Amino acid sequence: MGNILTLAEGLIKSAASNCERGIFLINGEDKEEFISYKQLYIGSLKILYNLQREGLKPGDELIIQIKDTDNKLFVYIFWACILGKIIPVPVSVTHRENAFKVLKIFRQLKNPKAIVNERCLEDLKKFVIGTSFENTLQEIDESSISVDTITKENGIGKIEVIGQEDIAFIQFSSGSTGDPKGVVLTHKNLVTNIGDIIEGFRGTEKDSAYSWMPLTHDMGIIGLHMLPLILNINQYLMPTSLFVKNPVLWIKKINEHRVTITAASNFGFRYFLDKLKDTIYTDWNLSCIRKLFNGAEPIAVDIINEFLYKLSPYHLKRDAMYTVYGMADASLAVAFPPVDEEFSCIYVRRDSLNIGNQVIELKANEESDISMELVVEGYSVKHCNIRIVDDNRNVLEEGRLGNIQISGDNVTKEYYNNPELTEKIISKDGWLSTGDLGFIKDGRIVVVGRSRDVITINGVTYYPHYIEKKCEDIEGISTGRIVACALKDRFIKEDKLIIFLLFKRKIEDFIDFAEGVKTVIEEKININVDEVIPVRSIPKTTSGKIQRFKLIDKYRKGEFQEHIHKVAEVMERKIIDTIVSRD
Incomplete structure (x- = not known):
């Protein structure tokens, strides 16, 4: 430069x-x-x-x-x-x-x-x-x-x-x-x-x-x-x-022009894989790809493993997948893993992921219903600093979960024309609160999720993407088509768990689908689902991040009441039919 x-x-x-x-x-x-x-x-x-x-x-x-x-x-x-x-x-x-x-x-x-x-x-x-x-x-x-x-x-x-x-x-x-x-x-x-x-x-x-x-x-x-x-x-x-x-054109053109650097999000990888199908491209040789940046929120390990597996016959190297951490407030990049390593994951006890707690790590072969798989994003880039703090902004030691803060020459000093927001998010000594939760492992940042998305039930913290992933074994459900949201109760501290499902068929066909989701969550995570609601679209940002707050906002405004009533009517008819058939 x-x-x-x-x-x-x-x-x-x-x-x-x-x-x-x-x-x-x-x-x-x-x-x-x-x-x-x-x-x-x-x-x-x-x-x-x-x-x-x-x-x-x-x-x-x-x-x-x-x-x-x-x-x-x-x-x-x-x-x-x-x-x-x-x-x-x-x-x-x-x-x-x-x-x-x-x-x-x-x-x-x-x-x-x-x-x-x-x-x-x-x-x-x-x-x-x-x-x-x-x-x-x-x-x-x-x-x-x-x-x-x-x-x-x-x-x-x-x-x-x-x-x-x-x-x-x-x-x-x-x-x-x-x-x-x-x-x-x-x-x-x-x-x-x-x-x-x-x-x-x-x-x-x-x-x-x-x-x-x-x-x-x-x-x-x-x-x-x-x-x-x-x-x-x-x-x-x-x-x-x-x-x-035509998402396949992305990789076709990379192959044609021998491109070395590209990027995608969970949405991009999933969308590409859905369209790739079983077609064989005999002229593809993707050994040219040196780095494929992935800064999704959170990074979906299953999707990138499927992507690497499907493209491995075309010589895409595993160490091309570059799992990074970044945000607009930092210009772009916050943390990168070593350039010559394959991406790495760790398993942790889900019940240890509360602010201030020491995160309990599990071995890969200990994976169970209490474990949560997380990607290790890497070390802070040269001119950016990262620290983990509790809710009172006390700095936490390595291995403890907390709020991620950043500072440095790449980090914004203000939000335009908004001194109140600037004062709320950026401290006087220049530390910016990212809104993300995470911890440091061996000097590398591990991002767990957005603090505002956390769901608290019976005093236990749950993360939406963990709940969503547990449901992905159900046919018809994949990343981006199920959304777990916390509905903050105004009178008690407990959250209600609302599940939104992308569903475009008849309401009559939705009942078994919804019951399957409820059963999986109750059996695998041991929490009750308050409501499962069919939606015809899921609001996302331009990069494919789910906008959970918009679904909850629409719920509060009563925009899903018609769907909820229809589901209740169909369920009621189903119960009556079952009783009648028994008689």
């Missing part, structure tokens, strides 16, 4: 390189377009000229909400902002939930402009009419800059003087825990973390990167777009919507 201090310097350096490297836009099986970093630099300056003509100045905010089928336009606008010291605010475009997300974000900004596709604006209008967001939508409409305006060939924009502590962009959280929060990332945060990532996986000019993740997601934009650009290696960007249509 040399002496690069800002992202702008990284782009200028790669653009000036004699190497013809850049971005391959994968828009279909046989549709590819190449943009060199030099072309990206010049094209971004042209867009910057038009942005500056529209009155945008250093420090102004620009919301970018563009469909992923136009990643080319997105990267030009994004880098135009970086060069002009304008603050880009990327927002994903998918469904109704993101319509309200962009409106909430707009309200949090100071005086933003917006570049939103006309189709996106029309979609927003459909969702917002008759809600409290109508006025906000009108403000977005009035502040919008058309794509035609910024893509005209008018001139070359002025590059601003940029410092390390200047805001590079605002990464609004994907919303796995509630309203989006604006993570302020400076050039120093990003350049530091990118350097640590490159050092961590031993990146070189011989590498190349492939991504299907959204450019609005931290892994998509930092790990698989900014990093390749600064390292000056080729990168391949595939629209997430194309991955959803």
